[in-house]
Amino acid sequence: MPTLDNFHSFLKGRADVLETVQRNKQDKSFKRQTDAPVLPQRPKPSLPSVKTFMAQTSEPSGSKPLQCVSCGGEHRIFDCASFKAKSSEDRLAQANTLKLCHNCLRLGHDVRRCRLPGSCRSCKQRHNTLLHQETGPSEDAIQVNLSKLNLPTPSKGLLATALVNLVNPTTKKVVTARCFLDNGCESSFITQDIKQRLGLTSITPNDLTQNLEGVCDIEVRIKVDRCILEIQSLRSSFSAILTCTVLPQITKPIPKVSYDVSHLNLAPFELADPNFNQSSPIDILVGSDLFWDILGSQQQSLGDGNPKLRSSKLGWIVVGPNQQFIQSNSTIRCNLARTSDLHDELAKFWELESLPHKKQALTEQERLCEQSFIATTERSDDGRFIVKLPLKDGPDCLGDSYTAAKKRFLHLERRFRKQPEVKERYSKFIHEYEELGHLSPSTIPRPPNAFFLPHHPVIKEKVSLLNCGLSLTRLRALPLDSL
Structure with missing residues (x-):
């Protein structure tokens, strides 16, 4: 009696035969329609149709054996044990590197020209099940300035990154870091690792906390730790002093997966991030407080469906749509941070209305104002207060x-x-x-x-x-x- 492995091998062989026969029929049909003239056909007598479910295949003489494009073994890539053992992100990255079709995992065409019917068994999208990316919520899916939206979108854009020098204003120590330019963020951020490497000192109290809000009003309570540093361009003389909030991690590596850019003509441009296509961590996020001072006005196109080049004081930034992101992952990144908190605003209101617990040191102007109030304030017989209006400057x-x-x-x-x-x-x-x-x-x-x-x-x-x-x-x- 045949075993389950024999039955599985029979089904795979049958599927390969049907795929080959169907492709040959389509090729011959297309060739007859384009080359041969159209002739009237005689009606054929109808015969009873007979179906058979038996197939026997034999390797033609001189044909090459099956070879896995991943490990080189005599099997297809979807039967490769080492390929299956990788994570879905690594499988997707290897498929992009080998330029495989995301549907059938074969060479020679992309998913838009793939003739093999079928879809992912998990999400019913047009890609192989081995390349499916999980989109369910997880604990690490909510970051300080990162929210994930699961939307049925066909394409995604490339985010703006650049390489910069970060300088400690006191010790003048310099560290080269990867910068993420985001005008949708109200503040700028650096990682805890960059603060330690530069030896930066905090300018905020130790007990200060704050809420950061993202998309869908997602809030994360963090301990506020701010530092002052200098950011310098590697491509020009631009530099600026920036106050940043320190976070353990700003976002996950950008882009999510690496991809090939050999088809883009980038040689004439001095890029702000030469390795923009390689998935790498982010060290500093520059928000809207400095974003518009960095961005330039010139723009270059790399073709339809390809990213755009935008000039900046850090070099040419590669941003915009990317064809290789199509159907690669259903996770969309939207970076937004807002530092307002209703609870903190109410707490400040009650602090202003309440009496101070301890006497605070007054400035010279506040001291003069208090002395003028004490010396000139009177109360009339009807209970009204009479206060002299002081002049900030002289009467002249x-x-x-x-x-x-x-x-x-x-x-x-x-x-x-x-x-x-x-x-x-x-x-x-x-x-x-x-x-x-x-x-x-x-x-x-x-x-x-x-x-x-x-x-x-x-x-x-x-x-x-x-x-x-x-x-x-x-x-x-x-x-x-x-x-």
């Missing part, structure tokens, strides 16, 4: 407002001579203003270092309770920070 900053105010006053006198009823209402209102204590006559005709506010009446005939009002017009607008 008020300038000359007497001339303009006198000119407006003389214009008002001429108007009163023409409109006696307006003068009567205006005088009545001024006396009422004085009785209420809102003004008092000056004992000095022209006080020194004073600011004069010109005024004029505003008549509203339809208002019965108040027929005349006072409008104070400031001819010279003082900036608020000067008072």
Whole structure:
């Protein structure tokens, strides 16, 4: 009785025969349609169809035996034990390196031209089951500025990376690091390893924590550790001082898998990251605080479906779509970090409203402000507080407002001579203003270092309770920070 291994071998042989026969039929049919003229065919008598499920194959003379493109053994790659023992990411990377079809794992064509029907048994997508990438959520899938979205998208883009020099501003120690440029991130980050290699010192308290938010409002509570460093370009004289938050890991290696770029014409360009196609870890993430100072305005195309070249002060950056990413992995990376936290904002509000537990050291300006408040603050009999408005600068900053105010006053006198009823209402209102204590006559005709506010009446005939009002017009607008 045949064993299960014999039955399995029979099925594989049968599948190979059917694939070969089907391909030959399609090739012959296409050749007859293009070369031979179309002739009328005679009707053939219908015969009963007979099906057989027996097949016998023999190797033609002079044919080469099967050879695995992975290990060189006499078997196909999907039967290779060493290929199956690798992880799905490594199998996908090797398939890209060997330029194998992602559907049938054979040479000579890509997945778009593959004639073999079938799909992945796990996700039903157009690729071999051995190349399937798991997309389920895991604990390490949520990173500080990395979220994963499982979307049915046909292609992906290449993220911007560059090689830079990181310098310790104090010791001038230099380390070459791989930089990720991300304008979707509000802050810049470095890894803990870079901080230790440069010997950077922290500028934040040890007990300070903060929330980082990503896509879908995913929050990660981290201990805030910020350092100051200098970033320098390897291609130009550009350098900048940057404050970065320290994280154990910024993101997983970018790109996720390595791929071949020999078909791209990159020789004439001085790339910011010569190994942009190799999967490597990220040491520093430059966010929107410096991104737009680095990015240039020139752009070069490498052809349809290929990445774009964008100029920058770090060199030419390779970004955009990549054909080799199609159907390679269903994980999309979206980098976003936001450092706002409602809980922290409420905590700061209550700290401002509560009394301080210990007296804090005041600056010179704060000390003068407190002394002025204590010396000039009074309380009237009706319970109101009267506080003198101090000047930040000297009284000379008020300038000359007497001339303009006198000119407006003389214009008002001429108007009163023409409109006696307006003068009567205006005088009545001024006396009422004085009785209420809102003004008092000056004992000095022209006080020194004073600011004069010109005024004029505003008549509203339809208002019965108040027929005349006072409008104070400031001819010279003082900036608020000067008072």
